[in-house]
Amino acid sequence: MKRMLFWGMTILSIALAVCTASGQEDMTFVDNGVFDRPQRPPAIFEHDVHNETAGLDDCAECHHLYDESGQKLEGESSEDQTCADCHEIKDVGRKPGLRKAFHNNCKGCHLAEQKGPIACAQCHVR
Template identity: 60%
Template structure:
């Protein structure tokens, strides 16, 4: 235990330093992952405005979609006033995908379709978002 102490102290100091540093960054955004119980991966790095600018998205409902009871997508309506988790529950019900799958389809599906944007797990679930991936 005695031997460990200096190492622990050093670790603590370093982590404190980084933590302070981390919280001072304000332009950082993550997808809200509070709805997930016991998430296995770090929350998705996502800068809303930067993303839309790069992707040239004008309409909110490109992502914030609404589906009717028959499972048809409703044009001209959007759901940006709600949380994704308001509709998508942790488990799938009927044709409505579970929350996690909904995220994945919504983001990755589009990225794959357009051939642009991240597609690998760790490109969105970034562990140390300062490192160039």
């Protein structure tokens, strides 16, 4: 019975992640459904609340694009794509894997701005 409840909750969580990932305005957590066996629950992330609190108006701050030589394309945004559209699970050349890309982008900004969560359990709440 416990195993059935566990799998039911897992499937429900994945379905909820897929549904909420389709609209960033309604986003409440980062979709981790592309990982085979996530070690932690999805990171809580309320897209609009975050951007308002952080004073972010430029989507390209987070939704970045790079050219073939690895230079960030200023004024270009990938907001119509998911992170997994560009990032593989593992590193590919100089392009970080998906988990590393999430952490570099989110934690990197939080550390640079000295604001926001940086500890695992602050984002990945059980």
